[in-house]
Amino acid sequence: MLNIKADFPVLNRLFGGDAGEPGMALHYLDSAATTQKPLSVIETMDRFYRESYGTVRRGVYRLSEKATAEYENTRKKVAKLLNAASEKEIVYTSGTTQSINLVAYSYGRKFLKPGDEILLSTIEHHANIVPWQLITEMTGAVIKVIPVDDTGTLILSEYAKLLTERTRIVAVNHVSNALGTINPVKEMIRMARQANHFNPQDPTRRGAVVLIDGAQSVSHMKVDVRDLDADFYAFSGHKMFGPTGIGILYGKSAILESMPPYQGGGDMIERVTFARTTYQKPPHRFEAGTPAIVEVVGLGAALDYLAHLGLDRIAAHENALLQYGTRLLSEIPELRLIGTAPHKASILSFTLEGVHPHDIGTLLDEEGIAIRAGHHCAQPTMDRFGVPATARASLGPYNDTADLDALAAGLRKIIEVFR
Amino acid sequence: MSRSHELYQQVILDHNKNPRNYRVIPDATYSCEGHNPLCGDHITLFLNVGADGIISDVSFQGNGCAISKASASMMTTFLKGKSSDEAKSLFKEFHDMVIGDLDPDVQETHLGKLTLFKGVREYSSRIKCASLAWHALMGALEKQVSATTEA
Numbered sequence: 001m002l003n004i005k006a007d008f009p010v011l012n013r014l015f016g017g018d019a020g021e022p023g024m025a026l027h028y029l030d031s032a033a034t035t036q037k038p039l040s041v042i043e044t045m046d047r048f049y050r051e052s053y054g055t056v057r058r059g060v061y062r063l064s065e066k067a068t069a070e071y072e073n074t075r076k077k078v079a080k081l082l083n084a085a086s087e088k089e090i091v092y093t094s095g096t097t098q099s100i101n102l103v104a105y106s107y108g109r110k111f112l113k114p115g116d117e118i119l120l121s122t123i124e125h126h127a128n129i130v131p132w133q134l135i136t137e138m139t140g141a142v143i144k145v146i147p148v149d150d151t152g153t154l155i156l157s158e159y160a161k162l163l164t165e166r167t168r169i170v171a172v173n174h175v176s177n178a179l180g181t182i183n184p185v186k187e188m189i190r191m192a193r194q195a196n197h198f199n200p201q202d203p204t205r206r207g208a209v210v211l212i213d214g215a216q217s218v219s220h221m222k223v224d225v226r227d228l229d230a231d232f233y234a235f236s237g238h239k240m241f242g243p244t245g246i247g248i249l250y251g252k253s254a255i256l257e258s259m260p261p262y263q264g265g266g267d268m269i270e271r272v273t274f275a276r277t278t279y280q281k282p283p284h285r286f287e288a289g290t291p292a293i294v295e296v297v298g299l300g301a302a303l304d305y306l307a308h309l310g311l312d313r314i315a316a317h318e319n320a321l322l323q324y325g326t327r328l329l330s331e332i333p334e335l336r337l338i339g340t341a342p343h344k345a346s347i348l349s350f351t352l353e354g355v356h357p358h359d360i361g362t363l364l365d366e367e368g369i370a371i372r373a374g375h376h377c378a379q380p381t382m383d384r385f386g387v388p389a390t391a392r393a394s395l396g397p398y399n400d401t402a403d404l405d406a407l408a409a410g411l412r413k414i415i416e417v418f419r
Numbered sequence: 420m421s422r423s424h425e426l427y428q429q430v431i432l433d434h435n436k437n438p439r440n441y442r443v444i445p446d447a448t449y450s451c452e453g454h455n456p457l458c459g460d461h462i463t464l465f466l467n468v469g470a471d472g473i474i475s476d477v478s479f480q481g482n483g484c485a486i487s488k489a490s491a492s493m494m495t496t497f498l499k500g501k502s503s504d505e506a507k508s509l510f511k512e513f514h515d516m517v518i519g520d521l522d523p524d525v526q527e528t529h530l531g532k533l534t535l536f537k538g539v540r541e542y543s544s545r546i547k548c549a550s551l552a553w554h555a556l557m558g559a560l561e562k563q564v565s566a567t568t569e570a
């Protein structure tokens with residue numbers, strides 16, 4: 001097992017110690033919302049501000065040249081993490097949300113025609129639903145939804161039926177943030193490719209692209225975009241030990257090349273005149289304006305930290321904790337786990353009989369336990385399971401069995417209070 | 420559980436478990452669905468107001484946490500027999516209390532038992548739970564069919 005709490009300053013602070021009390025350690029169980037930051041990321045960003053800060057891709061002075069080199073170096077690290085063919089396939093965005101919006105507004109608006117179909121799953125985050133709804137209003141395309149079974153597993157036979165020659169975009173998450181289900185995205189991409197071989201004579205056939213929302217996967221498991229054959233892969237820096245304000249869109253070169261700019265501004269152009277403006281090649285075509293320079297550098301440090309821990313070790317650690325936590329929570333009779341798929345990441349979503357998730361969240365907080373309570377920006381998932389909200393404990397590599405023991409003890413106490 | 424003791428008092432837990440006036444008024448003069456978009460909770464408030472402006476019946480139904488349910492339950496018992504103008508000024512007092520602008524321990528209020536909810540001012544994420552039913556009430560008095568805590 002990993003033992004890395006010491007790397008994370010916030011996990012070593014004591015909270016709420018007013019009135020002379022010593023305070024409590026934090027049991028942080030909300031990594032699916034955002035991860036805590038290791039000292040190396042905090043220090044890298046701090047040092048960069050103090051020693052190396054300057055604008056990127058514009059300045060002719062050394063400070064800017066050096067900043068640019070660090071800034072672009074993160075792109076190489078991301079390409080390596082994903083096994084992308086080239087760093088030109090790595091677009092900096094502000095997060096998963098912007099990455100998906102970029103694809104919807106650029107690719108979707110250019111290629112979607114009335115009656116074209118976008119396939120989403122029932123268990124998507126709103127960030128992978130709402131941009132597509134906005135695009136269907138502009139293009140006349142329609143959204144079809146892949147159903148899930150009672151464990152929270154996508155029903156692939158239904159997916160197969162939904163894949164037709166009208167399918168243009170398939171957008172699904174790799175791991176569901178509300179349930180923890182790991183979706184079989186490699187198989188789903190393969191199926192999407194096959195579906196488009198059905199009718200090669202059809203002149204309307206333009207092929208479907210597949211976008212994977214990787215917000216909940218990249219810091220928990222090895223992701224190889226070429227092995228998956230994903231067309232797009234989106235994720236956020238702040239859920240992988242990096243800062244907020246920086247995210248990634250991976251896109252296959254040929255597809256990015258075919259896409260128009262998403263936003264206009266500085267840094268994304270080749271030549272501007274009032275008569276006509278030409279655009280940079282990807283990825284810079286999609287990066288208008290002064291970017292989140294220090295955040296990109298911070299993400300680079302986060303990727304180094306991930307590499308130092310090793311994704312295999314992280315996955316093994318989290319899986320062991322998931323098994324432990326599942327067992328512990330299953331022993332509480334009033335507790336219902338929501339999301340019991342055979343392939344799950346380290347997310348435990350649950351309800352307690354007679355206690356609303358918000359009350360669970362507030363009362364656990366008194367014990368120094370931070371969990372998420374609510375709909376997790378996945379209201380269709382809540383509707384599917386017939387609950388307005390769930391409580392969710394989500395794990396990171398810094399968690400240990402003591403965090404889960406505290407959770408279980410806290411829950412038993414709450415059941416007593418509400419009895 | 421120190422801070423939360425002030426919030427999760429026995430009265431609140433009791434109203435959560437056995438909410439009063441938890442029913443539909445089929446021919447209500449007004450009804451309004453209150454939403455808390457932050458958490459997705461919602462309750463429907465039913466209101467009968469006589470020609471004299473007096474609230475003759477008030478009830479609610481819906482889904483929410485202990486704080487929002489107890490608040491709705493206690494609000495409905497408190498409002499019966501009061502005028503709609505009184506209800507509006509109670510909303511203001513209640514609202515000011517939960518956001519911390521009115522301290523019932525030092526200032527005079529007309530909130531009676533409802534001052535129990537003063538504890539939520541310590542929990543910025545829960546203030547809207549306590550005020551959800553009140554937003555629905557104001558919506559109903561203003562003849563709207565839906566209201567939100569994000570006014």
Ligand SMILES: Cc1ncc(COP(=O)(O)O)c(C=O)c1O
Binds near residue numbers: 377
């Ligand atoms: C599966 C999934 N997709 C998308 C997002 C949105 O990420 P962000 O808010 O960082 O853009 C999240 C974050 O909660 C998520 O869990």
